Amino acid sequence: MNPDKQIAKLRKTINDHNYRYYVLNNPIISDGEYDVLFRKLESLEKNNPEHINPNSPTQRVGSAPIAAFKTVKHNIPMLSLENAMGSIELIAFNKRLTKILDIKSIEYVAEPKLDGLGVELVYSNGSFVYGSTRGDGVIGEDITHNLKTIPSVPLKLRNKELSIPSTLEVRGEVFIPKKAFSILNKQQKINGKSPFANPRNAAAGSLRQLDPQITSQRPLSIIFYEAGLIEGKKFDDHLSFLNALRTWGFPTNPLVENVINSSGMINYHKKLEQKRNSLPYEIDGTVFKINNYELRKKIGTRSRSPRWAIAGKFKAQQITTTINNIEIQVGRTGALTPVAKLEPVFVGGVTVSNASLHNQDEIKRKDIRIGDTVLIERAGDVIPKIVKVIKEKRPKNSSPFFIPEFCPVCQEKTYKPENESIFRCGNISCSEQIKGRIEHFASKGAMNIDGLGGKIINQLVEKGILDSISSIFLLKKKDIIGLEKFGEKSAENLINAIEQSKTTTFSKFIYGLGIRSVGEHIAKLFEIEFACDINDFINTNIDRMEHINGVGPIVAKEVIAFWANKENKTIINQCLNSGVSIKKHNIINNDFFSGKIFVLTGSLQQINRKEAQEKIYTLGGKTTSSVSKNTDYIIAGSKAGSKLKKATELNIAILNETQFLELIN
């Protein structure tokens, strides 16, 4: 057989086995036999590179990482779902629909609500072309390179039993199964990386990779459940569409059923809730959709959710346990947070042994004491909270808990600022605060010093080697060698990582300082406003701060207070003297933008506000938050309001989004 035919035949065989494995759940060969076929195809393609095509099963990991995510506008918006909190709301939903449609009973398709990320995949004449995230429902990000790595995503559709539409947009949920998640987190730990909070976050992080090589190592799965735009084929109802998906090779959910009216919905919901913990993946409820497409069309959609579907939410998972102790954590800003140390219990798929008690007011309101038996709850991916104390089980000798008068770390007297509910340690030399500040400064979003994590920082602060963020840059190899888990080579790596971190950006450096209320986003706004000039930022004033687009009075005050402290200025200077260097932006003065002042208002569809501001800035322009006679142009997105009105009154030139995009391109 010539290689051309041989390759085509092998591809078909492999695709057939994929189909049996992922769609029918009924493989007929072992993993080992599959590997043999796969390797044979790889070697044939290698020897006949002219036959390689992007939809071959061997081409799931495209070679190079992409430079940045492109945006994709969904042909039909990806809506979200209205929630029903319990049976009563499901009954009301069905009642409303039967009334509007004027029919006696309605057939729904009942599906598990998968707790992952909604995506859309587009097939043209049976070949996978591109795929995107849901994004804001209108515009998502192009993640074709990552979707291709998911083994159960068909790259070429099967057309034996049913012809294929010329255009098929299909929607589904990407997720990581529970077992695979727990293995993934163990691996993260072994590799010294922090574990993911839950499968959903891990899946989200995996889809946001620029490099498909990394995504391909994450155990992602996908289940398909809805249609986007379809051209060249018509369906009467959702069940036939789901059947067609299966025949074409898309994995769908075997737990899908058709149910009638609210009694059918409630039964399905209860049945699924009982099964929830035994399913191999996380679900957070049920979805009910009208089956008949004609009826769907008749009842229509709202702006964000269809009227023809509803999500039945599961109750948060609750369980009782006891509080063994209450510990006080001191954060980098000196905030004292009480944390309940619980007798470990398994709830909602994870073992829980801590619960935040937030503050003294919360402890008092719920009367929480050491030794109490408490009902805890875990809803979705939120940190467990204490619902209530079971007073009947309270030990006789217990006493109310109070946040200590003195910092448990440095013994400084604690205080509670007026109008706040959090107690603080005001000693900025408190070792826990120092540790917290250094850890934040070294973290990924800030200076990104690989290898400088909590454990080593603890040791270095305890030994008095580190006492501020600037002291990091004075570290010597000899300070590190001999610390727990540090030898010659690892010490050298850390010193190199510190050296490398010195070339940084304004926003990363400023975010790293840990000024209260200044997150990564705000730091980026400052980078633009102060044009990467630290001294300009240090000498700012309240008026200037409050005029920055996106900066409110609280942030403005915090920044001013931060610079009012001489110690902070000294530390910055020490960093700069030790060689920290802030990269300047590459400003290419553009004839149109250079020296002009812009105000952005309304919502932009194709570019987000931060990107727009950055673009204006790199072309030599400036943005401000309020319209004045100094404004040169106003860029008005949809639903622009008072600013647009004012601009019209002041006779200021107005650009719409399309005009603006043309100018920046």
Ligand code: IVH
């Ligand atoms: S249908 C217009 N079906 O839930 C209907 N969505 O809150 C929306 N989801 O963004 C899509 N399981 O990511 C549908 N069986 C299912 C689903 C499901 C999970 C997600 C989806 C969507 C969100 C809506």
